[in-house]
Amino acid sequence: MALLWLRSRIRLAAATNDPAMVAIRNLVAAGDIARAAARLNTAYHFDNSPGLLALRQFSLTVLRQGLRERSIFERCFAACALAGSGEEEGVKLLVETFERNPNLSVKMAVADGLGEDGDRRAVQVLSALYHAARPYEQRIIVEGLASATDPSAVTVLMEASRASERMVRLEALRSLGPLGNRRAIPLLHQVLVSKERDAFERVMAARSLLLMGDKSGVPYLRAMVGDRSQGTYERAVAAAALGFASDPSAVPVLKLALADHELEVRIGAAAALTHYREPAGAEYLKHALANADYMTRLEISELFGDLDAVSGSAVVLAGLYSNYGAVRLAAIKALAAGHSERNAELLDALARDSDDATLRAEVAWALGRIGSPGSIPTLLELVQEQDPMIRYTAADGLNRIATRLLRARSRWLI
Numbered sequence: 001m002a003l004l005w006l007r008s009r010i011r012l013a014a015a016t017n018d019p020a021m022v023a024i025r026n027l028v029a030a031g032d033i034a035r036a037a038a039r040l041n042t043a044y045h046f047d048n049s050p051g052l053l054a055l056r057q058f059s060l061t062v063l064r065q066g067l068r069e070r071s072i073f074e075r076c077f078a079a080c081a082l083a084g085s086g087e088e089e090g091v092k093l094l095v096e097t098f099e100r101n102p103n104l105s106v107k108m109a110v111a112d113g114l115g116e117d118g119d120r121r122a123v124q125v126l127s128a129l130y131h132a133a134r135p136y137e138q139r140i141i142v143e144g145l146a147s148a149t150d151p152s153a154v155t156v157l158m159e160a161s162r163a164s165e166r167m168v169r170l171e172a173l174r175s176l177g178p179l180g181n182r183r184a185i186p187l188l189h190q191v192l193v194s195k196e197r198d199a200f201e202r203v204m205a206a207r208s209l210l211l212m213g214d215k216s217g218v219p220y221l222r223a224m225v226g227d228r229s230q231g232t233y234e235r236a237v238a239a240a241a242l243g244f245a246s247d248p249s250a251v252p253v254l255k256l257a258l259a260d261h262e263l264e265v266r267i268g269a270a271a272a273l274t275h276y277r278e279p280a281g282a283e284y285l286k287h288a289l290a291n292a293d294y295m296t297r298l299e300i301s302e303l304f305g306d307l308d309a310v311s312g313s314a315v316v317l318a319g320l321y322s323n324y325g326a327v328r329l330a331a332i333k334a335l336a337a338g339h340s341e342r343n344a345e346l347l348d349a350l351a352r353d354s355d356d357a358t359l360r361a362e363v364a365w366a367l368g369r370i371g372s373p374g375s376i377p378t379l380l381e382l383v384q385e386q387d388p389m390i391r392y393t394a395a396d397g398l399n400r401i402a403t404r405l406l407r408a409r410s411r412w413l414i
Contacts, residue, residue: 020044021057028061033391034384046376049409052402055376059399060085062383066392067093072106074388080113081396083122085403091125098129107137111144118149127156135165142168146175154181161187170204177208185214192217199224199234207241218245222253225265236264240306243272251276258284263296271303274311282307285315294324301330305337320346329362336366344372351378361389368397371404 020043027036040058044051066078067089076097082090098110111129114122123145130141142160145153157179160172173191176184191197191205203224206217224230224238239257242250250272257269258280266284273281285307289297304316319331332350335343344367351363364382367375375397382394 018054021054024054024058025061028058028065031065033062037380037384041380046373046402049406052406052409056399056402056406059383059395059402060087062395063392063399064089066388066395069388071388072097072101072103073109074392076106076109076113077389077396078392080110080117081392081399083114084117084119085399086121091121095125095129099132104136104140108140108143111140112147113144115144115147118147118153120150120152123148123150123153123156126153130156130160135163135168138163139165139168139171142171142175146171146178148179151179151181151183153179154183158184158187161191166198166201169201173201173204173208175208177211180212182212185209185212188212188214189216192220199230200237203234203238203241207237207244210241210244215245215247218242218247218250221245222250225253225257225269228261232262232264235260235262236268239265239268240271240303242269243275243306243308246275248276251278254278255280264299267296267299267303271300271306271312274308274315277308277311279311282311282315285312286318289315289318289322289327297322297324297327301327304330304334307334309338317346320350325356325358328359332359332362332366336369339370341372341374344370344375348375348378351382357385357387357390360385361387361393364390364393364397368393368400371401373401373405376401 020039024036024039024043027033027039036058040054044054046052046055060082063078063081067075069075069078076094079090079093083094094110094114098107101107111126114126126141126145126148130138133141138160142157145157154176157172157176160168161176163169163172173188176188188205188209192202192209194202202220206221209215209217221238221242225235225242227235239254242254254269254272254276255278257265258273260266260269267288270281270284285300288300301319304319307315316331316334319327320335322328322331332347335347347363347366347370351360354360360382364379367379379394379397379401382390383398385391385394
């Protein structure tokens with residue numbers, strides 16, 4: 001392993017000092033990213049390790065320029081992308097920003113960015129921030145940890161599930177499921193049966209257990225959906241959670257809930273039914289996306305990520321071509337989670353056809369997460385945009401694709 005690391009460092013140093021790469025970095029430093037991208041395209045091919053190393057160097061150079069942007073949000077995004085690549089400069093800026101900037105939106109941007117990086121270093125930083133934070137800041141940090149991939153996040157999330165603030169507890173219980181660390185199962189069982197926990201906490205615990213393959217909370221969720229004395233959102237989350245149960249006994253309950261007097265419960269039940277190949281669920285959602293009011297469409301879009309990848313795909317595609325920006329952005333995020341070449345092609349086309357800056361930035365974000373080499377030309381075009389939101393998101397996407405391909409090709413330690 002030590003020899004492999006040494007070889008990768010030597011090759012990386014050679015790529016960094018390559019005359020063509022030096023010229024490209026100088027062009028980026030001068031603000032001429034268009035010429036830098038053209039030079040990169042001419043000097044390198046991206047189907048081999050030297051070309052991918054050059055692509056990665058170019059991307060990181062662009063992102064470092066982002067640390068000098070006037071907008072704090074752009075600086076935070078660039079810092080998050082650099083931190084995810086192991087750049088300590090990015091980590092330091094993020095910690096200082098979270099601790100010193102009182103703007104909650106800025107704090108959320110920092111926590112979300114670190115959480116999405118999700119590696120052990122990012123989790124360590126978020127954990128330290130959590131223990132020094134006030135309750136309202138702790139909720140923001142826990143929401144960020146919802147995207148973490150490193151299993152070490154379970155420690156702070158389990159602690160947060162016992163916090164004094166209810167919203168912190170709820171977010172922690174919700175986040176434990178996607179993390180998938182089975183160390184949390186005993187705690188979730190305790191919450192599920194506890195009379196001291198409220199109904200929403202128990203629903204969240206049952207949902208997280210399902211995401212870990214534990215069905216012990218299914219009877220509670222079924223009962224919750226049909227109990228009209230309970231709160232609307234508790235029942236709606238319970239209905240949507242039953243989609244992960246792979247339990248045929250849930251289907252009659254969900255079909256009945258499609259006629260519930262509460263809209264949110266109907267939406268949750270419809271989302272769950274897509275997992276049972278029941279056409280009624282997808283049909284209900286598609287009809288509502290086409291005909292319902294804006295708030296209903298927005299509530300549906302928030303569940304795009306909970307839909308079955310096959311049965312729910314038509315619903316997500318309907319959202320992708322919606323007239324409502326927030327719905328389209330939610331659909332793009334859901335397509336990114338699919339990690340398929342087909343989704344990358346759809347998003348490539350969307351980037352070419354749209355002049356909406358926010359949408360184009362979200363497409364760049366999604367293409368980086370999908371990681372298809374076929375998206376490199378699109379991202380190289382987007383990184384030349386004047387809008388910094390698009391430029392730095394595209395640079396991050398290029399870096400992610402290059403890093404992923406290098407690791408797959410050569411077991412590079414990057």
